[in-house]
Amino acid sequence: MATSLTLDIVSRDGAFSLVAAGEIDMSNIEAFNERLAAGIKESAANGATLIVDLGAVTYLDSTAITALFGEADGIEIIAHPHLMDVLTVSGLAEMVTIEPA
Amino acid sequence: MVDDGDTSAFTGDGWRDLVGRVHAELDELVAARDRMEQLVRLIVEIGSDLDLDVTLRRIVGAAMELCDARYGALGIRAADGGLVSFVRSGIDAETARWLSDLPVGRGLRVDDLQAYPLAARLHAQGTPMRTLLGIPITVRDNDFGSLYLLDDRPDRAFASSQEAAVRALATAAAAAIDNARLFERERESAKWTKASREITAALLSGDPQTRPLQLIVNRALELADAEQAILLIPGEPDLPTEQLNTLVVAATAGRYSSEVIGRQVPMEGSTTGSVARRGVPLITDSFQYPIEGFTDVGERSAIVMPLTADDVVLGVIAVARRPHQPAFDNDYLDLVSDFAQHAAIALALAAGREHALNRELAQADTVDGALLAAAEELRRLWRARRVLTVTFPATYGEPHVVAAGESAPWADLSPEIRQSVLALRDSDFLTPHAEEPGSAGIALQHPNGVLVVWIDFGEQRLFTLEDQTLLTVLAGRLGQGLQRVHRVDQQRETALALQHAILGPADLPSGFAVRYQAASHPLQVGGDWYDIVTLDDGRIALVVGDCVGHGLAAATVMGQIRSACRALLFENPSPAAALSGLDRFAARLPGAQCTTAVCAVLNPDTGELVYSSAGHPPPILVDPDGTTRKLDDGHTIALGIRQDWPRPEALITVPARATLALYTDGLVERRTSPLEEGIDHAANLIHDGQQSMLNDLAEHVMSSLAPPGGYQDDVVLLMYRQPASLELEFPADADLLGQTRNALRDWLTRAGINPRQAMNVLIATGEAVANGIEHGHRDSAEGTIRLTATALADQITVDVVDNGSWKPAQPAGSTRGRGITVMQKLMDDVAITHDTAGTAIHLSVRIV
Numbered sequence A: 001m002a003t004s005l006t007l008d009i010v011s012r013d014g015a016f017s018l019v020a021a022g023e024i025d026m027s028n029i030e031a032f033n034e035r036l037a038a039g040i041k042e043s044a045a046n047g048a049t050l051i052v053d054l055g056a057v058t059y060l061d062s063t064a065i066t067a068l069f070g071e072a073d074g075i076e077i078i079a080h081p082h083l084m085d086v087l088t089v090s091g092l093a094e095m096v097t098i099e100p101a
Numbered sequence B: 001m002v003d004d005g006d007t008s009a010f011t012g013d014g015w016r017d018l019v020g021r022v023h024a025e026l027d028e029l030v031a032a033r034d035r036m037e038q039l040v041r042l043i044v045e046i047g048s049d050l051d052l053d054v055t056l057r058r059i060v061g062a063a064m065e066l067c068d069a070r071y072g073a074l075g076i077r078a079a080d081g082g083l084v085s086f087v088r089s090g091i092d093a094e095t096a097r098w099l100s101d102l103p104v105g106r107g108l109r110v111d112d113l114q115a116y117p118l119a120a121r122l123h124a125q126g127t128p129m130r131t132l133l134g135i136p137i138t139v140r141d142n143d144f145g146s147l148y149l150l151d152d153r154p155d156r157a158f159a160s161s162q163e164a165a166v167r168a169l170a171t172a173a174a175a176a177i178d179n180a181r182l183f184e185r186e187r188e189s190a191k192w193t194k195a196s197r198e199i200t201a202a203l204l205s206g207d208p209q210t211r212p213l214q215l216i217v218n219r220a221l222e223l224a225d226a227e228q229a230i231l232l233i234p235g236e237p238d239l240p241t242e243q244l245n246t247l248v249v250a251a252t253a254g255r256y257s258s259e260v261i262g263r264q265v266p267m268e269g270s271t272t273g274s275v276a277r278r279g280v281p282l283i284t285d286s287f288q289y290p291i292e293g294f295t296d297v298g299e300r301s302a303i304v305m306p307l308t309a310d311d312v313v314l315g316v317i318a319v320a321r322r323p324h325q326p327a328f329d330n331d332y333l334d335l336v337s338d339f340a341q342h343a344a345i346a347l348a349l350a351a352g353r354e355h356a357l358n359r360e361l362a363q364a365d366t367v368d369g370a371l372l373a374a375a376e377e378l379r380r381l382w383r384a385r386r387v388l389t390v391t392f393p394a395t396y397g398e399p400h401v402v403a404a405g406e407s408a409p410w411a412d413l414s415p416e417i418r419q420s421v422l423a424l425r426d427s428d429f430l431t432p433h434a435e436e437p438g439s440a441g442i443a444l445q446h447p448n449g450v451l452v453v454w455i456d457f458g459e460q461r462l463f464t465l466e467d468q469t470l471l472t473v474l475a476g477r478l479g480q481g482l483q484r485v486h487r488v489d490q491q492r493e494t495a496l497a498l499q500h501a502i503l504g505p506a507d508l509p510s511g512f513a514v515r516y517q518a519a520s521h522p523l524q525v526g527g528d529w530y531d532i533v534t535l536d537d538g539r540i541a542l543v544v545g546d547c548v549g550h551g552l553a554a555a556t557v558m559g560q561i562r563s564a565c566r567a568l569l570f571e572n573p574s575p576a577a578a579l580s581g582l583d584r585f586a587a588r589l590p591g592a593q594c595t596t597a598v599c600a601v602l603n604p605d606t607g608e609l610v611y612s613s614a615g616h617p618p619p620i621l622v623d624p625d626g627t628t629r630k631l632d633d634g635h636t637i638a639l640g641i642r643q644d645w646p647r648p649e650a651l652i653t654v655p656a657r658a659t660l661a662l663y664t665d666g667l668v669e670r671r672t673s674p675l676e677e678g679i680d681h682a683a684n685l686i687h688d689g690q691q692s693m694l695n696d697l698a699e700h701v702m703s704s705l706a707p708p709g710g711y712q713d714d715v716v717l718l719m720y721r722q723p724a725s726l727e728l729e730f731p732a733d734a735d736l737l738g739q740t741r742n743a744l745r746d747w748l749t750r751a752g753i754n755p756r757q758a759m760n761v762l763i764a765t766g767e768a769v770a771n772g773i774e775h776g777h778r779d780s781a782e783g784t785i786r787l788t789a790t791a792l793a794d795q796i797t798v799d800v801v802d803n804g805s806w807k808p809a810q811p812a813g814s815t816r817g818r819g820i821t822v823m824q825k826l827m828d829d830v831a832i833t834h835d836t837a838g839t840a841i842h843l844s845v846r847i848v
Helices: A029-045 A062-070 A081-089 B012-046 B052-067 B093-101 B117-124 B160-205 B212-223 B271-278 B331-363 B367-382 B415-425 B465-502 B552-571 B575-588 B675-688 B694-705 B734-750 B755-776 B815-826
Strands: A005-012 A015-024 A050-060 A075-079 A098-100 B071-077 B083-089 B108-110 B131-139 B142-151 B228-234 B246-254 B264-266 B282-284 B302-309 B312-320 B386-393 B400-404 B439-446 B449-456 B512-517 B528-534 B540-546 B596-602 B608-614 B620-622 B628-630 B650-653 B659-663 B715-721 B726-731 B784-792 B795-802 B829-835 B838-846
Touching: A005 A029, A015 A029, A029 A050, A029 A062, A050 A062, A050 A081, A050 B755, A062 B755, A062 B815, A075 A081, A081 A098, A081 B755, A081 B815, B012 B052, B012 B160, B052 B071, B052 B083, B052 B142, B052 B160, B071 B093, B083 B093, B093 B117, B093 B142, B131 B160, B142 B160, B160 B212, B160 B331, B212 B228, B212 B246, B212 B312, B212 B331, B228 B271, B246 B271, B246 B312, B246 B465, B264 B271, B271 B282, B271 B302, B271 B312, B302 B331, B312 B331, B331 B367, B331 B465, B367 B386, B367 B400, B367 B449, B367 B465, B386 B415, B415 B439, B415 B449, B439 B465, B449 B465, B512 B528, B512 B694, B528 B552, B528 B715, B540 B552, B540 B659, B540 B715, B552 B575, B552 B596, B575 B596, B575 B608, B620 B675, B628 B675, B659 B675, B659 B694, B675 B694, B694 B715, B726 B734, B734 B755, B734 B784, B755 B784, B755 B795, B755 B815, B755 B838, B815 B829, B815 B838
Parallel strands: A015 A050, A050 A075, A075 A098
Antiparallel strands: A005 A015, B071 B083, B071 B142, B108 B131, B131 B142, B228 B246, B228 B312, B246 B264, B282 B302, B302 B312, B386 B400, B386 B449, B439 B449, B512 B715, B528 B540, B540 B596, B596 B608, B608 B650, B620 B628, B620 B659, B659 B715, B726 B784, B784 B795, B795 B838, B829 B838
16 A cells, blocks of 8 residues: 555646645655656646645655656745755755745 | 540550540630630621621521531511511421421420421421521510521531520520611611602692502502502591491502402491591401402401591501411501501592582582583593583483583584493493593483583593592582582572563563562572563553562562452552552462552553552652652552551653663662662662663663672662654565554654654655665565664664665665665764665664
């Protein structure tokens, strides 16, 4: 049983968001990658930046961070304050705008 | 001189007669003067040598010359009249024997032996002897013996003047013999003294090769010119002389050695026994109790000499001459006694060796310990290369080897050694074997079968009879020692089984550490107890108690109280209710009154602790911030004193990462200082050791509080740290990551870690586990991962161990490389070790 995670691409007022809820680890990273790519594609088609909303993510590991690094140029991140440490020490905060949820 | 044809102025024959008489008298005078001169010369001659044998021969020669006799003899008698030596010249043995039996009284002259009635025996032999002169040799009424002169020429008879001359010679001879004898005795005595010194030197050298007992009998045999010498030692060396039952022949020299060695002689009714008992030497030719190979070889003179050191009889030497040798005379007793003194010292030393073994055996408290001690003692004794003790179980199983020197299991011994040992196993018990040079062995009864002791000397050396006796005696001691140790062993095994049954659980739930030490050695159980039991509602009951007294009696009371307490807690998980129940129980159980106990029920999730104390020292609680508390609420009198005595209960919450200690007074009570001081000391040690793992801390507290020489009372120390360490083991499967994470998240909450730091620990741990799954177990579906999280006062440690192979760190940017970087940045310390068994990652972080 993979770790529980819901992923929704939401568009509102011309802005595209990937809203994640749950935990991201190596058991469900493929789903995350796939939805991330889809979100990027959709937002790029509309000339917008994808907002990755991790406000309801209670855990993520380096596979998720690696995925986010891969799309660093096309995303902004909203994250739960407890995740700020890992996003910072990984260096992602230097490349991507991260807002606390 | 006389001219028969001569004539003179005097009347023919008358003149001649006169002249003839004058001539004859003159001749007599001349002859007498000549004899006197001859006598003086001979007396000077016989006294000129101090060697007794030479002196005696000279006397015989001188007497023959004086009397112009063809034959001469001299018999020397001992003080008791027995013949000591007989010197003869020209006389056959038969005549000599007749002479030695012939009483000469104050002198005997027989002109015609053919007519002498006492010579009938001699005539029957057809002797040609015709005449005899026998003169006693005496000095100051001491009868030394007799001088005999004989002749076989017809018409020959000894004259009175000759008899007188021989008497004079005999007087002088007696003085010469006396001198020579004195000298002889001095010389003999010097030989014994020299032998004594030799024995002393051998003893002082401590060289096992010298074998003092053997040296003693060898020298006694040689110096006494004897046929056989034996040395007997007490069969029961531990008993005082008056209680001894037997003597054992421990060393022998001369004939029949191998027949007589090891023979036993009763103390009662035996000559050797009575000498041992009275401590007085004697000379005898009839032993009251036969010693096979010693007394049954014919009648012969023997000296029996006690070996006494410090008024204790250590043994007896018996020295026997050949049947026809002269008997020992009393002078010999003096000679041998000094020698016996030295022999006694040698025996004392041999007994000391036995005592050394006994001492080693007494100190051993396991059968294997006793075997090792014995093997080392035997190795030291014979300076052997190696001593093996091999136990063959009576029922089944591999022979068990305990060795001094090079040790090896039975299967690794060389086939030759195994063969020798097997042959010994099938030989008679307590019978030494040394068929192969360079080794010796013996078999004996072992409590659980047969024991073989095998000695490898590491060199070709003679295993003497004395060695064999010593080995037999020591093996006998070893057998007795093993029986004793075996009984103690069994008692202890029983006690240990009892301990395991009644003391407390050996497998503790996580988070606990216990130390138990019983005061009574070798029993490892006493009146103190502890119990940790998981109740039906998931809470954990903790009990530490102390029954009055220690040892087995207290332990039996303790076992019943402990079981009762457990039952009461299952019935009603309330400490106060359990102790009230115990009040009723203890009131009816002899020896249970005044038992003290503290009983607590812990909720491991929340740290909530309900407790009640019955006259017991207060538990100690040390918070992570260093606050130290004695939990002295909920306290009242000891158990079994009053029925229906209200028992209070107190409730506290054990904070996260606090350390709780329950203990018995043996840990903290010292005669020289108040109990409070001891409790404070223990609290300080726990306070200072909060940074330690709980097991290490328990060890540290026990060793720091132990008085010099160890605890004199039973001691229990039970420690708990909230929360218990988290211990998870799960298959290396990514689908289980979430579940594992939840367990760790809950635990981190219980450990009082703030959510943000908890997240960091979760992520770092997740990386470590992911590493185990992704790399450690890529090729294997069977791998497992073990995760342990432990909270110390100010630190969290996490260990993740897998049993797969490690992939070297990848460059940053790759997935795992980033994972390791993340771990390192989120934690204070990351240590990765990997070997063929798997990979271990240790994470630690200071709590903020």
